[in-house]
Amino acid sequence: MSATLPASGTRTARAAGAVHPGYRTLWRWHFYAGLFVMPFLIVLAITGTIYCFQPQIEPLLYPHRLVVTPADSPRLPADTLLDKARTALPPEAKPIRAHIEASPARSAEFVFALANGRKESVYVNPYSGDVLGTLDVDSRFMQVDRMLHRKLLLGKPGELLMELAACWTLVMIGTGIALWWPRVATDGKRTSLRSALWPRFSTKGRPWWKSLHSVIGIWLAVGALAFVVSGLPWTGSWGKQFKALATRVNVGAPRGAWGGGLPLKSTLPGASSQTDHAEHAGHDMSSMPGMVMDDLPLPNVPWAVGAVKVPQSPDTAAQENTRFTLDQVVALMRDSGVASGYDVALPATPSAVYTVSYFPADPQKERTVYIDQYSGKVLKDIHYADYGAVSQVISYGTSLHMGRYFGLANQIVCTVISLGLAALAVTGFVMWWLRRPSRTVGAPSRERAAPPMRAWKIGLALLAVIFPLMGATILAVLLLDWLAFGRSRNLSSS
Template identity: 85%
Template sequence: MSTTLPASGTRPARATSAVHPGYRTLWRWHFYAGLFVMPFLIVLAITGTIYCFQPQIEPLLYPHRLVVTPAHTPRLSADTLLARAQAALPVGAKPIRAHIEANPARSAEFVFALMNGRKESVYLNPYSGEVLGTLDVDGRFMQVDRMLHRKLLLGKPGELLMELAACWTLVMIGTGVALWWPRAAPGSHGSALRAALWPRLGAKGRPFWKSLHGVIGIWLAVGALAFVVSGLPWTGSWGKQFKALATRVSAGAPRGAWGGGLPLKSTLPGAQQHADARPPMQMDHSEHAGHDMASMPGMVMDDLPLPNVPWAVGAVRVPQSPDAASPATGRFTLDQVVARMRALGVASGYDVALPATASGVYTVSYFPADPQQERTVYLDQYSGTVLKDIRYGDYGAVSQVISYGTSLHMGRYFGLANQLICTAISLGLAALAVTGFVMWWLRRPARAVGAPSRERAAPPMRAWKAGLAILAVIFPLMGATIVGVLLLDRMLFGGSKNLSAS
């Protein structure tokens, strides 16, 4: 394909500064990355911004369930509230989770698994025991928003699409910075840099949109890169494999976190213990599995019905005792669990996954804004013995870094300011998608995709090719799509209409 350049004498300054060896190659890859990423960026930006303000939004959405008037009377015990919550539900509902909250203006919340497979949250006034209402766990607004953000409500295919969108955003950022980089004659670098950092407000048409697009992109580049990198460890394909690898090599939760490899046991009083030689069950670790899947052999923390689990312990095996021959007696109560956690220094804002079987354990997950305060605690359901208390200091180096990245990504680490910064980055990414679309629309050719033309003699660009190769190795799914893009580019778009670089 031939390359169409601006005619001699037409905007010579722009041609000198913009059209350089490799420019069209980078522009072509930027075009393809943006073409794929654009709709997903808008979804990610909107849903991410909403989820970032969950603490402020949910009380406004469900004020009659979540908010109560503080009273001078003592709060009812957790066990009393749990019993009243269960009495308000159909027969057969099984309690799977309790949220422990000391905020005097917040209701008590318990989650139950119903016979029809649904999970229902029950809210009560902690002072009077009055049932304030229920919510479908999966239909809750913030849960729907979260699933849109993670998987477009399409299950595994949507999860893979969003992961690919994040990976290709890295390409979009890298090529965008390279295209933006000011190139000017010697002695004019300062003015060129100033012009590149501020939009040409006096321009009209495509030059204005191009200037605005470039300026937004460069101001957001570092934040957007941090956003993508901190979100990738939570993806359902690459992120899950990376988490499992980090755990195995002690870069996540240390391998010795389980006391020399001995199994944790919640021991039935008077029961004869025996080793279970069966291999772990291979299971589909779906997000927040139901009550019938909790505390089974081979389960990991991510499978428990908990809303938030620290990344470092997500792939850690859930304790499971051997089969028991006698019925359980003298079970530790929820009030005793609360008292035990208070003695351990955790008084509020945590969730307890209740034992699902006679050999299960109480699993406490504390996921606060400060990563160094994260706690995962296992308690024997009969004696209340602390079987394991995993803290930030027990994490591997990788998990410690990811814990901070997660808190910043979710806008939790330093309050409202963190939320506002995340909002600016998210909406800025959406603005990049919109301005990129406008630029394409203004220069689109008739009956063609509009990909930038290839260079007649492109330079080797070894650094760029090496970067793509590294991304393909780190993210194999993305590597497959890179090959696919190259093939489609040759087969379908090889004859696309030439476009100038301006």
């Protein structure tokens, strides 16, 4: 999968032309794709590898907050721990989330929304009730790493750039495979499969780098393709639209997630069901209509339920009544088979619900539960089996992509693929540097008589239709290439 930037040399040009018709065209597109995605691949590789090892890294970064010494005494009730956590922040801070963890060596964690808009995590010793410390949610190392991975810390523009980089990586992979495919050399002898799959250590200089680059690329091709495809559904533009579409045609979110059945809101004692409305769990939703599960203050929400609409709040206030406690929620979830490792969005307004999100390593155990905050009645309990076919596949892809599904081995596989992609970027740059042309970009020269290449054109057209944002950039590349270099001008030879 060579993203080389060729230099001059008519002899090499004749050799490349003898390979097969369309070789230069594929090479040119591979060059443009590699030129664009190269820096993004390095960022994605580093941040992705770090995030993959979050379970091991975070306790090392924040040992005095996250880690406690197990004690013989029983853990304090969850509501008691929540009250202890309140004392660490100003009175106006509102609790919006609780992380339920049964591990004897982990602290209790609660997240509060502050008056200035920030979110603060408070950590409490579950045995003594001592506050261990706080962390700004958005400044937490893994959150910064995650936002770098998803949007380069640039908001929506960065999110779109990363989505484009993923799409163009598909082009880079496809053209790379086509360029690598064992072919007939100029002397009539077919390239051996061994030399195509193993670096040529007998060579030196640029040929050695090219051999290394192509071998790394072909070994990683399948894994890299799986990485890209499994990551695209989580992108903020195409992924969001695809999720909404999958939900509407009933292949994404569970049946009934968009309405019908029991209301996804707490029933106020004495209130009429006809006049009941709902409210975003933990937030005043009166001025924020149309919110979905992805907008809840939860760190992880299964892809299948991300587009499920969140109930809105009523305009009228209600009298305070006896509420279902956090301890009762924990007991209810434990009785239903979920004892640890989930998050609860806390109801902060009269008609809000408890929203439980369980996002374990095994997709088939995923759960999303809505609980009436007064009666404790389960309004809806969404399991993996309720997902549409598309969401079931994406759930497995997500777990594998994040290195969660089969433990440490999965993390190692993800690391090899991620760092391998970074190596492709580095080796591609080195090849260009060794044979860089003067005063030109170094794109491979055009073919004098380009073949039809119908399959290639159909493939590009399909990508443009499936990913409209990428389609726009394909047109932009074609236009800029034509304007800058003309129809027949050769920038350099290969």
